[in-house]
Structures are given as structure tokens and as C-alpha cells.
Amino acid sequence: MPRILPDVLKNLFRKPATTKYPRERRELPENFRGKPIVDKEKCISCGLCAKGCPDGAITLDEKTKKPRIWLGLCISCAWCAETCPRKAITMTKEFELATYDKNKAISK
Amino acid sequence: MIETLVYIFAYFVFPGILFASAVGLLFMGIDRKITGHMQNRIGPPIWQEFLDVGKLFCKEDVTPAAANSFVFNCAPLLCYGALIAVMLLLPINSAQPVLTSVADLIVIIYLLNIPAVCMILAGYASGCPFGTTGSSRYVVQLFGYELAFIIAAMAVAAKAGWSLSLSSIVAYQAQNGWMAFQVALIPAAIAILIAIQGKLLRVPFDIPEAESEIVHGPQTEYSGPKLAILRIAYDIELFVVAAVIVILFFGGPVPHTIGGVYIPGIVSFLIKCFGIVVLSTLIRNIAARLRIDQALKFFWTFPTLLAAISLILVVVI
């Protein structure tokens, strides 16, 4: 008698482990690293984040000198969030970043 | 004139194309849903098979250059036609099948083999190495399970007074109880249930279509409507083979009255078929796929022996 049989029959009455993803969402732990966002007021445009970013995804805006993160290159390693002296950059819980428009893939 | 109209209605609607396809696809959908829950996941909705087949019909129809196009194109149709023919010859809602006194057990067994032969031809004709490997495996497996299947069917025919016609078998079972409960025929019932696991290419024996080794075996090169027809044919085969087993072993379309509620023949027939499909799904979910040589060795020893024992028991006693 295969030992997996009781397992399979019990599964029939157990709650399925999978969820209907787009409709039901799983809550994420608090230090989840998703899309980085920049808080313009706190930022003193020191440029540390742009130097520290491993992929060079952060460039300083010409006029406002505030960081602009291109999500195409960003690997959400939260290195900028750590090295920022004013903690201006924080990691959100957002991970669905697919867009059709390249210009939208920038975290202002 | 009325006779041909009845026949046309029977062919296209009731036990024919519409009914068989709908029930087959529904059974397969429920089968996938149960498999999902057995693997602790939600699984697709029950009507998923209809959606899949519908999508496939809208897809482009491709015939590979290297394929032998005539055989490649007409294999699915032949396979589908044979199964619908079997549906007409089975006593579904009453002891009399649609085409009375034309066919008996031998024709049924022969017609049930045509889908397998078509698949083998399709595999060789598709000109892709996976197809050829899949077909050669299918031939080996065909000899494996067919032996047990035929011996078990003969045992039932012998028990029902050496008559090969299905209606007489159903009639025999109506008088003195289901065949499966006869002591002599219990080994044959077990043997045939294992044999259909091989006939329907279900997991312990889905070697011709081993998706991790040879992609989809004979059906690798199929796409679009041809693949849709093959899918419907496979689902109907699932229903038809279960139907044959119900007729041979579990009393066929016999109306019951349980607790004052009158259950018509066709409903009890469908329930019993569904029972067999669920049993096959259970076996599918608790075993890994065997190699072709192991499968052949298994088929020729265990189920064939059981079927032979019950045949001897029936003939001797």
C-alpha cells in the first residue's frame, strides 16, 4: 500500500495551499524589498546613492538634482536606502513593476 | 425515413458526437480538478477542458515539412470516428444499443484499438525523433495491456453463457447481480482496471507521452485543430473505456430505485463510469511513471495472470 496514499486522500479535504493570486493577496513581511521610492523633501541631493548603486540605476535629475531610479536596472538590493544619510529612499512592498511604457518604469 | 432520422439524431446528438464529447470533456475536467485537490492545490475549473479545446480550435494548423502529410492529417479524424462508432454500439440508456444486433464484444475491442493504432501512425508520420520514439514505446505498451484486457473480457463473455453480444451480458447481469461480485470474476475486474490504466496512458504507464523525456510523444508535432480533435478523442476514450468496463463488470445501464427514488438507467450508468474515472485518477496520483521494459514485464505478469485465473475459474466451474 503506497505510503503516499493517506497523504493524497487527506489532501482532498485540506484547504489548498495555493491562493487565487491576483484576487487574493498574501501579506508581505515588513522589511520586504520591493520598488524603491524617493522622498524629495528629505533628500539633500548628496549623490551617495547614485555612486553606491551596483548597477548605476540611480541618476541625479539635471534641474532638481534629485535622484531618479530607473527600474529597468534596479535590482532592489536596498543599498541606496541604507547608504542614504537622510533615509530619503525607502523600499516599498510593491513588486509588480511590469509596464508597457519605458518612461513609467522610473521611480521619481 | 424515420429510421434514418433516428439514426442521424443518435449519431450527432444523443450517444454520438455531442453527448460523448460533452461528457468526456466534463469527466476530464473533473479529473483534473480532483488531481489538483489531491496535490493540495486549487486546480483548474471543471469546464477548463472546454476552454482548452476551444482555444486550440482557433490556433493555426501546422503540418511539419518532414511529416508524411496524408497520414499526419487523417490520423486524428480516424481516431475520433472510431470512438464515436463505439459509442453507438454500447447499450447506454437501455439494454439495446442504437445499432441493434450489429456488433458484439470483439468489434468493441477492435474499435477501441483503432485510436492506439492511429496515435502510433501519427507518431511515425510526424517525422520528429520524439514522435518516432513515442510510437515505438506505444507499440510495446499496446501489446502489454491488450493481453490482459482481452482475457478479462473473454472471462466475462464466458461467464454470461458464452455470448459475445453486450445486451445479453447486460441482461445476464440484470438477473443475477453484477459480474464484479461473482467470486470467479473478481481477479478479472482487478486485472481490467489495471489494464485500462495502460490503455488510457495514465501515469504509471504514460510512457509513450512522457513529457519529461519525449515532450509529448506521438502528439509532439500536432497543433491547432488537429491537436484539439486528438484531445477530444482522448477524453471520449476515457469515457468510452470506463463505459465498456461498467457494461462488462458493473451491470451497465440498469435502472434502480433506491429509497423510493427512481434512478433512470443512463444516470446510474454515468455515475458508475464516473466512479471508475475517479479510481483511475487516484492511481494516477500515487505512482511514478515506469520505464517501458518495467511496464511490459509488469503487464505480462500481474494483470494477465489474474485475468487468466478468472477465465479458468469461469470455464472450469
Place this chain on the structure above:
Amino acid sequence: MKAEDVVKLVKKQITDVKIPNERRVFATVDKKNYKETLLTLKSNDITHLSTITGVDTGEQIVVIYHLDCGDGVMLSLKVPLPKNDPRLQTVTDVFPGAILYERDLMDMLGVKVEGHPDPRRIFLPEDWPAGKYPLRKEEAPKKEEAKK
């Protein structure tokens, strides 16, 4: 097999031995007798060749054989080769596992390994230009293309 007695084994052939910590030994051996060194090591049942590294130091190509000599001691044998014509005998007869690392050397650094059983190109595409070797010094990496 401690680091010191690994060094004692092949004392004669190796020069400028460095032992940074008790489980690492770096040594250089000359092109002529690197094969016997490997043979003597193999005879003292050091069979695990971790890998073969090729380093292009500008004026010469150094081929390093990294051998795991049991309980964690790692011997790295360096064989310097002239840049213009780097040539080596194969060690697949001593360490069959090296069949792949040598093909990697041939592809990436252009070191000719004679007697290799199957000197096919290993991972560069067939139509890769013959003379170019990616890990050589003169192959400068492509400039960072302009970002967004």
C-alpha cells in the same frame, strides 16, 4: 595531510612557497617539471583537482592548478608561460577531471594544450573569431553604453 608536509612532498621542484594560513599553500613550479610534480602528488593520493585558473598578468600567462589535498588544505601550483606562445601538455592522463578546465583555458586565454582528447571550442560560439581570447588583457571590456 597538513600544509607543511604537502610542501615537503614536492620540495625539490617548487620555488617561492607562500603559506598565508594553515590551509592554503601557494607555490610556483617551472614549465618543464610541472607534470612530474602533479604525478608525485597524485601518487600520494591527492586526486581532487579543484580547477585550473588562467591569469594574464600583462607580460606572461600564469596557469594555476588548484589541488585539494584532503581535510581542507588547498595547494595552488602556478606555472608561468610566455605570453607570445603559451604551450602546455595536457594533464587529463593524471587528472581525468581536468578535461573541461583545459578546454576552458584554450578558449579563454589561447593556451595551446597538446594531447587534449577533444580540443573543441567549449562555450564560445563556433563563429567566434579565432585570434580573439576574451580574458586576455588587451581585450578591454566594452564601454558602458549611455543609460536612460
Place this chain on the structure above:
Amino acid sequence: MTFIVPIGPQHPALEEPEHFRIEVKGEEVVDVDFRLGYVHRGIEKELCNRTYAHGLFLSQRVCGICDDAHSSAFTRAVEAVAGIECPSRARYVRTIGIELERIHSHLLWAGIAAHEIGFTTLFMLFWRDRELALDLRELLFGQRIMSGEMVLGGVRRDITPDKVPKILRNLDALEKSTKHYINVCTSDRTVIARCANVGVLTRQAARELCAVGPTARASGIDEDVRRDDPYAAYDEIPFKVITERDGDVFAKVVVRLREILESIHIIRHALDAMPKGALATRFPKKVAPNEAVGRVEAPRGELFYYVLSNGSDKPERVRIRTPSYANFPTIKPMLVGSTIAEVPIVLASIDPCFSCTDRITVVDARTGKSRIVTKEELRRLQK
């Protein structure tokens, strides 16, 4: 007449692109020749072009599954080059990260192996329980796979005491289900039929071809970098190295599943023996010219890094030799003589990680003649 069954580069059994040409006589495999290089990204050249801190993020992405292994090997090599010693609390957090990754990597492999032999239920159950380990990594390090936990000289995020109960709860559930799976795999007749004495790698062949990791340990070679050459906190944590004798696919399944139990044991021990202390030390920008070897026991075997520094803030040469690269020659002795049905399960049994290998790839060909089968020849052979 032998004909060639091409498997890959796109094939349901292979989760990454590689191309195998299996020369077959009927069902029996006569010869194996594979061609890789489809995911080659030239990481070694790129590492010499980045500073050490940025190189760490790149080295993590050599392999999609074992990123902690690569970052611990890179940090071990670079810290040895720079002569930096990482604080003890960071060593414990690193050990926990590495062992959690070993658990989810082994469960991932077990699921794929079950899929290869057609046991879809086991495949689904393995991957359901893998979520327990991935949830832990998400809780502790922020992301399921690319944890980015290690930094040169220490660790970025601490394991605070309030997370410990959740870790222990998940570990208990994992232990219970892994024990159940070991019973299932060792007792199920169809699994035994498909895995026992299939793709056998004899101990002598494994030693000669320098196989590493579970592939070698399944053939009886008692080698484990965590015990022989301890790094992180492995010298302070007692654990057993698991070996089997007969070297077939079944032994590899058992070795990997029992290693999961060992990993759970290591994490529990590391959790309650974690010392207080700093998380990271400063890492100098420039590193004096030096060379060092960093070895780590990745889930698939011994991962080897060699770093040569030249005084600037960029390494002079980084050599990465991944475990799958070492295990690849062993495929030939395992496969020749078996049947096509066994090819996927034997290929999967060394748990090949082609993105790892492809940064340097490998082709093992039949000895003597080497010929490239052209497209037409393949087509003609198939007729």
C-alpha cells in the same frame, strides 16, 4: 543504426537552456555529447571591471538558486585577500542564510527529480513545503531568493529575537514533512523502480573525475567543505556529513533529503548559540596586492573562488568554478548504457545549474573523434 535524440535547448525536462545530443541505438544510450553556453554572460571579465562591493552583487547573480553560496564564497575569498575577519555574530547569521538556502535548493531539486520520473503529486508536495523555507528567507532577509544578506566584512540585517519563534515553527513543520518524504521515497515501489541502480557513478569514477557535493557523497566519498575547511560558523556547530554507498539516483535522493534534516539541525543550533556583537566591520576601499582561495559547500557541491588583487579597488582576476561544472564529466559514465527514459532523471541527478556552469561551460565529448553533427545530418538521421 544509431540515431540522435536531441534534448534541449528548449525542453520541458530542463529548467535552463542546454543542448544534449544523445546517440541512441534503439532505446539504449550509446553516447552523450552536450553543448552549452546559451546563458554565458562573461561574468569573470565583468568582475574585473567592478569594485569589490559591486562585484559582490554580480557574483550573487551567477546562479539563480544558490545566491548565498556565491556571496559567501566571494566574501570569504575577498576577506582573505584583504585580511579582514568578520564578527562572530555575522558568521552565525551567514550560516543560517546558507543553510536555509540549502534547504530550499534541495527541496527544489527533489521536486524536479519527482517531476522527471513522472510523480507529479510528490513534485507538488515538495514545492509546497519549499515555501516554508522561502517564507523564512523573506521574513529574515527581505527577499525569497536574492537575499543580498552578506556584505564584505559582515551582514546587513540582524536576526531579531522576535522572529525566532516563527523560524522554529517553520523548521518543525519542515522536519516533519521531510521525514515523511524520506519514508515515502524509500518505500514507494515505483520510485525505487525508477531510481534504484540507475545512472550509477562508481566511487572510483567519482574520485577520478573529481566529482563534488551530493553527487560524490552518494558514491561514498566522504568530503564536505563545511567540515574539512570550515568557514562562517561551521567550526562551532557539530553536524554529520551524510554519505551513501551505491552512487545511483536513489542514493542521491536520499543523501539530499537527509542533508535537509542536517541543515534544520544546524539552523536550530545556530539560533540558540548566536553570540551578541557587531554585525559588520569596515571594509577598506583599496586592497593590497594579494591572492586567496575561497571555498564553500554550495547545495550542489564545492564552490571555488580564486581572487587576485592588484592594490586598486577592482580585483585583477576572479576565477569562479561552480559545482555543476565539476560534476559535468560524471554524466558520461552514468549515462552510457542506460535507456532514453533514464536520461532526464540521470541528468537531473547531479542537479545541474546551467546558469552557474555557463559562466564557464563544459562539453564532454566521446574520446577520439570529435564531429559536429550538422542540421541536415540530424534531419537525415531522423527519417
